[in-house]
Amino acid sequence: MSTKFVVNGLKAEIEGKEILKGIDLNIKGGEIHAIMGPNGTGKSTLASALMGHPKYEVTSGTATLNDEDLLEMEVDARARAGLFLAMQYPSEITGVTNSDFLRSAINARRGEGNEISLIKFIRQMEGKMKELDMNPEFAHRYLNEGFSGGEKKRNEILQMLLLEPKITILDEIDSGLDIDALKIVAAGVNAMRSEERGFLIITHYQRLLNYITPDYVHVMMQGRIVKSGGPELAQRLEDEGYDWVKEELGIVDETVGKA
């Protein structure tokens, strides 16, 4: 079955302040959607709310993955259903090695009695780390502890490659990456492209989209998607900035949820 990810009228708030004011998205397997927009317009909130971060409360709307209601699920069940969020600020967890963590995550998906063999796991992990040009030593380091910004981002992509999600949300994966790392990350994403998988790429800049060509580009302002188009939209935003969009739509302050 081809993947189908549908978000409908999603509203969410944080500490009583509404940030998302009705988001609609429809991502099919094989498609890459990009959400662009200036800071403070609700892009990361969308990612966090979909994953189920406890700080965000969804007040109305739906989100389904292959007709399964994601919003009804606990965070871990959403992940096992096939949703993956590469986070902007991944947690550091002392004492838990990267490889133990990865294996736990893979086994959580496979279920009891169907655990991956250690040898197979190591082979897979080492193979993917090589693809991402990661030092093998990172397998034995504590999860994200003492990783640089770029190393953390690569580690997020490593998880994506190993967990093979149906829908991947990349939340500003490009921030803090130099151009070489950006290319490696993009190659990782491109290697995952298939009819089975959809992507939602959240970014400020068009830079990443030079390496991952999106099918659809959406502009987010004031907690809504205010404009959608093809890859040419991203290019125009890169060349001209966001002011023309604001002008066109009569928006003065594009941010949302400010006190």
Next chain:
Amino acid sequence: MGTQLSFDRGSAEALSVSKQEPTWLTVRRAEAAEKAQTLDWPQPEKMRIARWNLEAFGNYKAAEPAAGTAELPAALQELLSKEEDASGLLVQRNSSRVLNRMNEKLAAKGVIFTDLETAAREHVELVQKHLFSVVDPYTDKLTARHAALWTGGVFVYVPKNVEVELPLQALLYSDDAEATFAPHILLIADTNSRVTYVDNVVSAFAGEVAPSVHQSVTEVIVKAGARVQFATVHHLAESVTDLSVRRAKVEQDGRIEWIVGDLHDGNILSDTVSVLEGSGATSDAKVITIGARAQKMSVTTQAVHVGRSTDSNMVTRAVMKEQATAIINGITKIEKGATKANGVQTEKVLMLSPKARGDANPILLIDEDDVTAGHAASVGQVNPEQIHYLMSRGIAKEDAERLIIYGFLAPVVSEVPIPSVREQLQRLLERKLES
């Protein structure tokens, strides 16, 4: 209840005589018994141990010797290393030694590994000189009472330049709550020697028993250039109050490494001190403890810097469940004249329940200017962001919590230098965490 005993000079003397102990020891015991009447219980920070059941120290009961480890309860056999992985084994059951063996080659080199009662008769000079040379028996009621009624015990002597490669292992257990359980451990590492000592302090009661007390005093003498690894794992039943005092005196360029696993289920007073007397002496202490139910724990590590260029490191990790209370003290004391000393300590407490209590108290007492000292202490709960992160990868909440809790302890457990102790600690702390 038969566990109570009024203990005075007369009874201490009578017991010592009945065991045919040397006169010097009988005299010392009698004096200590008398002193114990007037001294007070120790008063650790923020913990009123006087409220604990401290009197149930029982009567001396000699246990039958065992022919081999196969005669020990199965659960205890599991704690022992394979014979070929240890340099020697000593088992104390309740008040007395029941089993003792040692590698013959080491014996030929002059290494002594026996119970302290035997050593007091057979190695008079060494024992008389060093017994209570590190711990002042009149420090408080606890030490004085111990000096009066210690039984069994362990004596280790490693001669100059001798390296004992494999650990010496002791198993100290109680299976009779009415029997005195008060081993005294005396370890002497002579100049430039090396030794690793590992013990388990456990109980093996059948069913519910009356309250009892385990009270032990450990004295370690590290002579110049010697190196001692001392690992001790306590996991007695809830009915037992564990009062354990450990002191090492370290001479020039000597080193003591403590590994303490306080995985006991009852109240605990655990006090581990390294006195760095000689210049260049160093110490390292790793303490892991898990509190559960209504347990009360006072866990102190201390480094006293006397010599120049001495170096100490102390790490304590505590996980507190249910209504357990732990007061974790780290004391770095640098005396005047201990120039270029360096003392570092870290205490971290992870609270798993809103009813648990944990205090981490770093205490620095520094009387010298030309030193460096560092400390870090934290008390916290499992971080919800970390839980979210793990769950976002499909890991169920309880598995995520478990990963984080074990992760909290892992940096200390993984650095335990003795593989058998590391594995055992891991197993025992898992058992206590999951219970």
